[in-house]
Amino acid sequence: MNEAAPHHVRLELLGGFSLAVGDTRVTVPPASERLLAFVAVSCRGAVPRGLIAGSLWPEAPEHCAYANLRSVLARLRGTGRTALEISPSTVRLAAGVSVDFHRCRALAARVLDSHAHAPHHRPRFGAHTVLQLSADLLPGWYEDWTLHEAEAWRQMRTHALERLAADFLGARRHPEAVLAAHAAVRAEPLRESSRLALIRAHLEEGNTSQARREFERYARRLRAETGAGPPDRLRRLLRERG
Numbered sequence: 001m002n003e004a005a006p007h008h009v010r011l012e013l014l015g016g017f018s019l020a021v022g023d024t025r026v027t028v029p030p031a032s033e034r035l036l037a038f039v040a041v042s043c044r045g046a047v048p049r050g051l052i053a054g055s056l057w058p059e060a061p062e063h064c065a066y067a068n069l070r071s072v073l074a075r076l077r078g079t080g081r082t083a084l085e086i087s088p089s090t091v092r093l094a095a096g097v098s099v100d101f102h103r104c105r106a107l108a109a110r111v112l113d114s115h116a117h118a119p120h121h122r123p124r125f126g127a128h129t130v131l132q133l134s135a136d137l138l139p140g141w142y143e144d145w146t147l148h149e150a151e152a153w154r155q156m157r158t159h160a161l162e163r164l165a166a167d168f169l170g171a172r173r174h175p176e177a178v179l180a181a182h183a184a185v186r187a188e189p190l191r192e193s194s195r196l197a198l199i200r201a202h203l204e205e206g207n208t209s210q211a212r213r214e215f216e217r218y219a220r221r222l223r224a225e226t227g228a229g230p231p232d233r234l235r236r237l238l239r240e241r242g
Helices: 030-042 049-056 062-075 078-082 100-116 127-132 144-170 174-187 192-205 208-226 232-241
Strands: 009-012 018-021 024-026 084-086 090-093
Touching: 009 030, 009 100, 018 078, 024 078, 030 049, 030 062, 030 084, 030 090, 030 100, 030 144, 049 062, 049 090, 049 144, 078 084, 100 127, 100 144, 127 144, 127 174, 144 174, 144 192, 174 192, 192 208, 192 232, 208 232
Parallel strands: none
Antiparallel strands: 009 018, 018 024, 084 090
8 A cells, every 4th residue: 555645746637637746747647647537536435446447448358457457557656656545456545635626526515505504604605616616527538437427517516606696696796696607607508597697697787788698699509509599588587677
């Protein structure tokens, strides 16, 4: 088993893969990137070697997948090696390795759970919260395991961003409401509830022309990608408020 990694080792998966020690980025081979990312995304505990081998090399026969995993582990050097704790049957992140995805997933959960608290005990969120929830997980990675996890994260953060937009509007924090709704729309451009949140935020801020432009942008995209027009409730909102 490896020694625990130093506390300044950072693994970043949101917006792209990065492994760093302090402010220094560490380059590892692509196969090592996949291994580190899979272990970090799968869970916070020990990941069975069989699960890793089958997920990273799904088309290979079982014995070949295991051989590939052994080869990747044997070639790990330096920070890549100390970032993992390796046993004969499992692989896990070493203690002290920080992962941005873990922090931001916990943040999204706090946003979604915030209404379970009494108003005076609810956590306070701001523009920085929106920025933390605005990045995709491992964009440009197309393995099945990556796509599944990326979609789950996109759904979670979109719901959290919509919740933030509604809460900011309720508090008349209009710039932050627009920021949160914009981030939700970027995550899911065809999602009606996100676009509704953005149009409502513009209207509440008094920017009727911007709300109309956003409506037309959404209408054009819907027609181009689905052949459908914008939903009636968006039209009614503009008629009533615009």
